[in-house]
Amino acid sequence: MPRNFADALLDAIQAKGAPVCVGLDPAYDRLPDKLRRRASDEVEETEGIGEFCHVVLEIVAPIVPAVKIQSAYFERYGSVGVDLYGLIVERARDLGLVVIGDVKRNDIGPTAEAYARGHLSPRMSAYGPVDRNPDAITVNGYFGADGLEPFVQTARDEGKGVFVLVRTSNPSAAVIQDFADASGRKFYEHLAEQVAAIGSAPGLIGNSGYSCVGAVVGATYPDEARRLRSIMPQQVFLVPGYGAQGATAADCAAAFKEDGTGAIVNASRSVIFAHKDKKYAGMDWEQAVESAAREFAEDIRRAVGAKG
């Protein structure tokens, strides 16, 4: 059996001393000026994106345990972008980072299985298996158990992980996800119960006590994160919303257990596009990314440490 993903993630967090993840959302029009050539076509845009991602990975690898790579900014360019996504995943892993592919895939039966194999399993080439796929992916749970099972089985068999979207961090999430039953129980809590049940099946729980089936729980709603923490004791939470989306380190701390484990906080734009923040004026963009990554890690480390 391959190693459990949650165990590997927790070890990586401990080694770096901070439960944080940098999100690579490389929108071309937000890249530092010097990386935006006068692109005459989209292939040239992907070259700028590739260079940017490579440099960001080298800067953050000594500071953070994990990166989350947002597939949309690569799919934007069709197969050329998908190729680049694979190369960036591979480079991140070579640098010792745990890699989460933010793909939010969802479907049922054999189709979900095809997604799981395409996004989690090594692929077979004439030269043997090539693994340019991430260590874990995000998935959308709206199909219920039979949509999640193929992803969960692949994760178990390949030593990989899945993070199921439970409560998202965007403003209109509440309109949809807070739909409540007669007892006041909300839809996302109902979904969380399903995730907890699916994630506790045999073979999914590591030595750490956590499952390779985790959950995405937005930091912008800390009271909800606390309730979800008790509904899903064995799930590692991937927590978006820090920084650009407005959540503070104290908000994020709600997603952790008292012992400081159980979650990893993601920041994307506030780190990778730090050169746009006047706080870092006068630095070159690489220095801005490094400073922002270090401050982010320290901010979360302190808030989570203060909890215990």
Add this chain to the structure above:
Amino acid sequence: MPRNFADALLDAIQAKGAPVCVGLDPAYDRLPDKLRRRASDEVEETEGIGEFCHVVLEIVAPIVPAVKIQSAYFERYGSVGVDLYGLIVERARDLGLVVIGDVKRNDIGPTAEAYARGHLSPRMSAYGPVDRNPDAITVNGYFGADGLEPFVQTARDEGKGVFVLVRTSNPSAAVIQDFADASGRKFYEHLAEQVAAIGSAPGLIGNSGYSCVGAVVGATYPDEARRLRSIMPQQVFLVPGYGAQGATAADCAAAFKEDGTGAIVNASRSVIFAHKDKKYAGMDWEQAVESAAREFAEDIRRAVGAKG
């Protein structure tokens, strides 16, 4: 302004005389024997899949107005598969088919916008725009309005469509999606109300009275389809579940209005893998696909016609 997607789809349905769509879910291990070479690597598998899809498209193009292409079976092979997906979309459109890309993407803000551009907009090459993207895609609505807006705006601007997953056809859908409030209103009905509101914004409704924002409503639950029909009067329903998933033509008819408009029924495996059905024993696989496509179209045409 480009033409409204719903108008174009309704015209195509009228021209072919049947509100049906063939789903291309080309799982390699289900292809006809003669297309499964002794593949030594995955590139050779994609060659078999490509040949299969090309032949199926030629067979069904005179019979049905639309095809739904399931992205998972292409993403399964990374960038090589994504390239093939674009070629199959282009070929289908050249044959006069309306093309629905079944991608079920979902995210928020700029990330959803990147997905929308990657999967709906033409892409810019050094030689000008190249449109190997489908006429419409499926999306998952769990993020709510601010996750759907970027897809909807792109669809409006490009003359394309989106189908939001509302009620899926799989067995465990009920456990998740039937979660009800104190008045008995179900989660998927709540989502349907959001889709109806989002889809009625200015610029989205065509001359037909239908919106370029449609909904996926599984045929396996006809009573629910009837209720959803009244909640979403301006949405075209994309109806999965016929055939392999067990829904009959009469079940599917529940998704249509009395005038026989408002929905398109999809069948995937029961048509493209008809060679595996003993009903078609003795036919070569191409004849089996043609017979199954004709019977499917006739079955739905009769059931919907009987409604008026």
